[in-house]
Amino acid sequence: AxxxxxxxxxxxxxxxxxxxxxxxxxxxxxxxxxxxxxxxxxxxxxxxxxxxxxxxxxxxxxxxxxxxxxxxxxxxxxxxxxxxxxxxxxxxxxxxxxxxxxxxxxxxxxxxxxxxxxxxxxxxxxxxxxxxxxxxxxxxxxxxxxxxxxxxxxxxxxxxxxxxxxxxxxxxxxxxxxxxxxxxxxxxxxxxxxxxxxxxxxxxDMLAQRGGSKLEDRKARSKAEAAEASPKAEQAAPKGPAKKLSFKQKFALDSLPKKIEAVTASIARLENNIADPAFYERDPVSFQKTIAALDKERTTLAALEEEWLELEILREEMEG
CATH class of the missing domain: 3.40.50.300 (P-loop containing nucleotide triphosphate hydrolases)
Incomplete structure (x- = not known):
């Protein structure tokens, strides 16, 4: 193509x-x-x-x-x-x-x-x-x-x-x-x-490559912003201790995979329900509720994945 x-x-x-x-x-x-x-x-x-x-x-x-x-x-x-x-x-x-x-x-x-x-x-x-x-x-x-x-x-x-x-x-x-x-x-x-x-x-591998690309973009922006704000101060400032994720951030990073797995399983169940061709004819109200629930779960999954990726990028950035 x-x-x-x-x-x-x-x-x-x-x-x-x-x-x-x-x-x-x-x-x-x-x-x-x-x-x-x-x-x-x-x-x-x-x-x-x-x-x-x-x-x-x-x-x-x-x-x-x-x-x-x-x-x-x-x-x-x-x-x-x-x-x-x-x-x-x-x-x-x-x-x-x-x-x-x-x-x-x-x-x-x-x-x-x-x-x-x-x-x-x-x-x-x-x-x-x-x-x-x-x-x-x-x-x-x-x-x-x-x-x-x-x-x-x-x-x-x-x-x-x-x-x-x-x-x-x-x-x-x-x-x-x-x-x-x-x-x-x-x-x-x-x-x-x-x-x-x-x-x-x-x-x-795709997630790692996407994260690496975003990480490089973020590093480049951070360096440019820091240099523009105070180039002399940056040169004179002593190096402090390495930064780490906060307890809250680390807890979120550790717990997000299980949340993502649970939402993914929920999406699979809902998709399986609406795949039944007789479902709509049998109960159109429940069918529409299932569609709405599926849309909500997909939105939740996208948000969780984005949050995980942002935290993973931040962790890599802090660790060097």
């Missing part, structure tokens, strides 16, 4: 973004809901044309996608029938014939579950079934949109292994920091006003 832009009316979602994604890269897209992650993802995969700039897709590109909506499955259909499309006991997996029971074992299913109807699956098992179907398709680009939603630990670990073992390129959208740290080679994050920046490494 080179210099791509995208706006909807007066809202600029992407402005002047460029990147080169190569075979084998694992790229994470992060940011709050409404930041434009899905729009950027669609432009990078050729599903949506940019207003300006260009996107050049790889030759013979084949895409396999697992998105937030997850495809509908007949609850009465058996696992084997679903995976083979009712064409017997074999299926084609990346050009190779596999027996359905053997392939199911790759996704932690027992042989006897081949005849199990989908309605009897747990949430984690259902997610593994959808992964099995997506990954059976010939593909050199795997697109995962919030793949960790509703996954149990066993399925999450399997997904990490599958992403690591995928021979092509992976682009994924996720709020799961730990998952991103374990799987991606770079992170693309919004910086406001349609500006997106790509950082090397996982989510923690």
């Amino acid at each position: 080179k210099g791509i832009d995208k706006s909807f009316g007066d809202l600029t979602v992407v402005k002047g973004f460029s990147t080169r994604i190569q075979r084998g890269d694992r790229v994470g897209l992060v940011g709050p809901n409404g930041a434009g992650k899905t729009t950027l993802l669609k432009m990078l995969t050729g599903e949506l044309a940019p207003d300006a700039g260009s996107v050049r897709l790889g030759v013979n590109l084949e895409i396999a996608t697992l998105d937030q909506k997850r495809e509908a499955v007949d609850p009465a259909e058996t696992l084997a029938h679903y995976l083979t499309d009712g064409r017997g006991e074999n299926l084609l997996v990346n050009g190779e014939q596999r027996h359905v029971v053997s392939y199911m074992k790759d996704f932690l299913f027992k042989p006897e579950q081949a005849r199990t109807p989908v309605r009897e699956l747990s949430g984690g098992e259902r997610a593994r079934l959808l992964l099995a179907r997506v990954l059976a398709r010939p593909a050199n680009l795997l697109v995962l949109d919030e793949p960790t939603n509703d996954l149990d630990m066993e399925t999450l670990e399997l997904l990490q292994e599958l992403v690591a073992g995928f021979s092509g390129t992976v682009i994924l959208v996720s709020h799961d920091r730990d998952f991103l740290d374990r799987t991606v080679t770079s992170v693309i994050a919004p910086e406001g006003n349609g500006r997106w920046i790509e950082y090397a490494g996982g989510y923690s």
Whole structure:
């Protein structure tokens, strides 16, 4: 992608973004809901044309996608029938014939579950079934949109292994920091006003790089302000003892990660509730209250993350 832009009316979602994604890269897209992650993802995969700039897709590109909506499955259909499309006991997996029971074992299913109807699956098992179907398709680009939603630990670990073992390129959208740290080679994050920046490494690396950039900016401003205010006094002043965070600041820095984790879990629960297509029809008042609660939690999360980043920058600044 080179210099791509995208706006909807007066809202600029992407402005002047460029990147080169190569075979084998694992790229994470992060940011709050409404930041434009899905729009950027669609432009990078050729599903949506940019207003300006260009996107050049790889030759013979084949895409396999697992998105937030997850495809509908007949609850009465058996696992084997679903995976083979009712064409017997074999299926084609990346050009190779596999027996359905053997392939199911790759996704932690027992042989006897081949005849199990989908309605009897747990949430984690259902997610593994959808992964099995997506990954059976010939593909050199795997697109995962919030793949960790509703996954149990066993399925999450399997997904990490599958992403690591995928021979092509992976682009994924996720709020799961730990998952991103374990799987991606770079992170693309919004910086406001349609500006997106790509950082090397996982989510923690991105935070460190963003914090370092802000820290350098703050140091430069502090030096300039101090020099302008009293250059002679600065030269004459003896060096005092190293500054440290106050007890209140240190307590906040230590406690914020747990608060962020709790709010993130709350957001996941609320998002899971509104993902139920029957929720609005069943109770529209509760649905609207859930939407309002979700917006509030997202605002809280953004504020907590910003507070943590500011304190972390301050700590680094004081420690040298």
